[in-house]
Amino acid sequence: MSTTPATHRAPAPPLPPGAPIRPGAVPQTFQNPTRVITGEGCAAEVGPHAAKLGATKVMVVSDPGVVRAGIPTSVIESLHAAGIETLLYSEVEPDPRIELVEATLAAYKAFGGQLIVAVGGGSAIDVATATAILATNPGPLRSYEGWEKFPNSPDPLFALPTTVGTAAEVTPFVVITDAAAKFKFTIGSPKAAPMIAFLDPMLVLGLPASVTAATAMDALTHAIESYTSLLSTPISEGLALQAIRMISANIRIAVANPNNLAAMNALLIGANIAGLAFSNTRLGNVHATAHPLGAFWKIPHGVANALMLPHVMEFNALACPLRMIDIAQAMGESVAGMSMAGTTEHDAALRAVQAVRRLEADIGIPARLRDLGVDKASIPDMAADAMKSANIAINPRKTTINEIISLYESAW
Ligand SMILES: [Fe+2]
Structure with missing residues (x-):
């Protein structure tokens, strides 16, 4: 096992410039407040x-x-x-805006709701969570941007994912778009995590291949970024590696046949496990650069991550080659004998990048930002937001x- 240095959970204390960071040198927390229920047909447990x-x-x-x-x-x-x-409220849109949350809250209040059940992808769960927060906190929503900024516990929330990526059903983060500022902001708090997540594979059966590919690549990115995060802990590392194994072993099968219950169930649970990991470690440059691609160009979150992932991994390989080798092995790559063959640790680390590129080609992820209509002239502004x-x-x-500009340019 490699030894990437770790600091403690967000918000991390400032370290003096050049100070060494040792694993275990500062207190670390692992927390996941959500109860997770799995299994075919478990959606029927929501009522009880x-x-x-x-x-x-x-x-x-x-939605x-x-x-x-x-x-x-x-x-x-x-x-x-x-x-x-x-009351079924189905107005959720991708990249949900503040105004949509406010409209959802108005419907919830008019109905006299006491509990919100989100059935959908990350956007539906984010809207439901933001609504639950505003049900008990005066707002405005943007004033809660950051970590633990709202005072009161939200109304109770159950979440049932219908995609295999965001893990919003178990994470303490909500991402909402401030359309006026062209900016996606994050609200985070252990209180924002749903009370119960129901992972019912019957809800993801038959998912269109492009949605499976994009959302599962989001999940794989969560696992990889969590594993290499400077906030990783021995607990999060075990979860991240298991998520990488489950997702990379099943993603091709699920894209090829969305009615394969075992593969879809493995992706659903793998994505959830990745969520448990990154809730405690946060992410990295892939998500930092993917959010502006969504805010500026409406590129779906999973596709934006998938496009940036190999470029960021190549960039990061210099800093954490042993971690990258672990990732390559979790994805089924063999690096045995590479040192005897005269290659360097860095070459072995790049096997992880190659594995990701091959996977993305196999499941039909677009290779370049330019193919998705991104104007190269927007790169400096996106980099500033990243x-x-x-x-x-x-x-x-x-x-x-x-x-960051160079990473966008190589992806372009
Ligand atoms: Fe994500």
């Missing part, structure tokens, strides 16, 4: 759990595509069977704005 909380009015938050596919039906039926009144991300400081290789 809501009844146990004493809820009589529950708002189900989803139009998920509702058209009939996915929330099993959840709503289980709530009705428990004698609970429901530098505002708290993920830059915990990336394993120290990064300047010029290096």
Whole structure:
């Protein structure tokens, strides 16, 4: 096992310039407040759990595509069977804006809801979480940007993911777009993590290949960035490696056949495990550079991550070659005998980058930013926004704005 240095959980104390960081030198925390229920058909457990909380009015938050596919039906039926009144709110859009959260809150208040159940991808769960926060805190939402900025516990929230990526069902972070500022901001607090996550593979069966590919690449990026984060701990490392194994072993199969229950279940659980890891370590330069691609060019989050991932891994390999070798091995690469063959540790580390590039080609991820309509002239502005991300400081290789510009240019 490699020995990337670790500091403690966010917010990390400032270190004097040049100070050595030793694993275990500062207190480290591992916390995951969400109860996780897994298994085929577990969505039917939502009603009994809501009844146990004493809820009589529950708002189900989803998006139009998920509702058209009939996915929330099993959840709503289980709530009705428990004698609970429901309101289905299905206005969620990708890259949700502050205004959408405010509209959701108005519907929730008018209904008199006591519990929110999110059925959807990261956007639906983020909107539901932000709504639950504003139900008990005066706002405005943007004033809660950062870590532990809102005072009151949100209304209770259950989450059922219908994609295999964000792990929003278990993370303490919410990402909302400030459209006026063209900026995605993050609200984080252990209180923001959903109360219960239900991972029902029946809800992701038949997912379109492009959605599986993009969201599973988001999950793989979470696991890889968590494993190389300067905040990683022995606990998070075990979770991150297991997530890399499960996701990389099943992603091709699930893209090829979305009705393969075992593969979809493995991706759903792998993504969740990656979420448990990165909730405690944050991420790195991939997510820092991916968020501006979403805010400026509406590139789906998973695709933006997938595009930046090999470039950032190549950049980071210099800083943490042993970690990269671990990642290569977790992805099924063999690095045995590479030193005897006269290659360097760095060459072995780059096997992880090659594995990611091959995987992305196999599952149809676009290779270049220019193919997605990104104007090269926007790179300096995106780089300036990327530098505002708290993920830059915990990336394993120290990064300047010029290096962020170079990363965007190589991906372009
Ligand atoms: Fe992500």
